[in-house]
Amino acid sequence: MINSSTILIKQGRQRRFRKWLVINILLAALAVALCMAMLLLGNTIYPISEVFQVLMGERIPGAYFAVNTIRLPRMMAGLFAGLAFGMGGHIFQTMLRNPLANPDVLGITTGSSAAALFSILIFQTSNTVVSLASVIAGLVTVLLIYLLSSGSHFSIGRLILIGIGIQAALSAVISYLLMVGSQQDLPAALRWLSGSLNGAKMETLLPLICTVVIFAPLLIVLGKQLDILELGEESALSLGLSTNKIRLILILSAVLMIAFATATTGPIAFVAFLSGPIAKRLVGTGFSNVLPAGLIGINLVLGADLIGQFAFEVRYPVGIITGLVGAPYLLYLLIRMNRKGYL
């Protein structure tokens, strides 16, 4: 009797794992296809063979410049920023057990943007300083939200309200910076603010790539602990998890990834918010959704960028497209949560 039920459980587990694996492979394949599309499409459409030759290092006139200096960095920016936003957002949503508690709504991306904009417009500093400022601001914002919302009456609703308040204050800072910034920097600043892959260069991507290469594997490894945390403090402790340490590591890595991505591409709206819920809907529960959320982030950013580049007469930055898709979803989610009485 016991034997047959363990077999059943095992089978169920295997089935869920197979589903998880298949969906991850499909998502990765889609991401690769979108990456190729990013390299192939543009003012001139190059054949695949030519793009490969350029990637291998051959200097084909015309194609070399277009692919290597413009399209490759653009693709890489989308790839790494998408992964960072997707994973980071999923970590926040899972740890706080509420899809609304994501970096976009809580104002963490706004904090990073304000600091990055400050260093761009006021100090006109190098990219390293911009990245650093935005990372520090992201961390400070998280700390501020934590300090203001912790205390004897913690509630997730209060935390979200406080996040919205902080976001309002930071938006005022951003408006102020746009007012005092010099006229010639403004179009670039506005474009950056709406989240854009334009003008990505290999050397400016370096901090983001390094962060993702270090922290994405860490987060994937910690995925299981994250799921245990979601069960609640008591269950996690009784399962032998040192919750505070894990929580700190998870939050730090998530904030670092999001802040570096924000510094590089600007705040690409709602990718951090959308990826987690989509992953949950596709994969279900049972295995960690960190990797699928990251892959969905990549697909969202690259897909939205392709739409923004080619679907309309004017070229829209990627953040406008994700914003137009993401904000209605946020509203839909709110309506559903309200109906079910979760809020």
Place this chain on the structure above:
Amino acid sequence: MTLDDLMAGLFLSSSDSYAAAVVSERVPRTVFSLLCGGALGVSGALMQAVTRNPLADPSILGVNTGASLFVVIGIAFFNISTAGQYIWLSIVGAIITAIIVYGIGSMGRTGNTPLKLVLAGAATSAILSSLISAIMLPRSFVMDQFRFWQVGSVGAANWDFIAIFLPFLVSGILLAFIMAPSLNALLLGDEIATGQGVRTGLLTLVSAFTGVILCGAVTALAGPIGFIGLLATHLMRLIFGPDLRLIIPMSAISGASILTIADVLGRLIGSPGEVEAGIITAFIGAPVLILLATKLKVRSL
């Protein structure tokens, strides 16, 4: 600027000194900011009373952004450029947004709670602002016209603005004063209000409408200035208690003072340029929102 210069500028119309010119520039600005602030204060008080929700404010509920979107559409697609046209578009935008936000925020068993209403406002704002950027980015002429307006400033004020605005303000504030006693009853709950002979449906509709129109009119002329309603009302509630017969007129006065102080402060900080009043009010108002959020009881979230 000395007090003497001010007096000379105000009362000696023949005076043609530099100081007099400056004063005659600043007078409409000051009057305008007093009027706008008063309207926003009353609008906030009305919205809080109708929704029975301490966090209601035109900017937090996204009503401002709705008004902005309609004005941007007007500028971009219908070549609209006069204040008289702005004001109607902006009011329509404000009304539609208010209905949507309130509808979403009060869904479900628990009715409208501060958290649900604020979240609905934030989400709606997010959609509307991405629409605004999508319309604005490819059209640089709209961006020029809109960028300064978007922040919220009383700097563009002149007597024409005030003339257009005054009818809305006067009728709105009068309506608010008349409704104050019935709104007091409404605060006790729908049943009690009905028992006291208040027609709650009509009252709610009219006062919500008045609040939204006041804020829409201000937004049309000055741009989205946030948090005045929140600041003014809570300050007055702290001093005078919850009686709306006192709160509504006092919110008008304190709103007017807060916006004017913010404008002066912005000019002092930003000198020789200026920091728009909308930035200052958001910067003062947001911490108040946070403070209120930390004070709310968990159950009432």
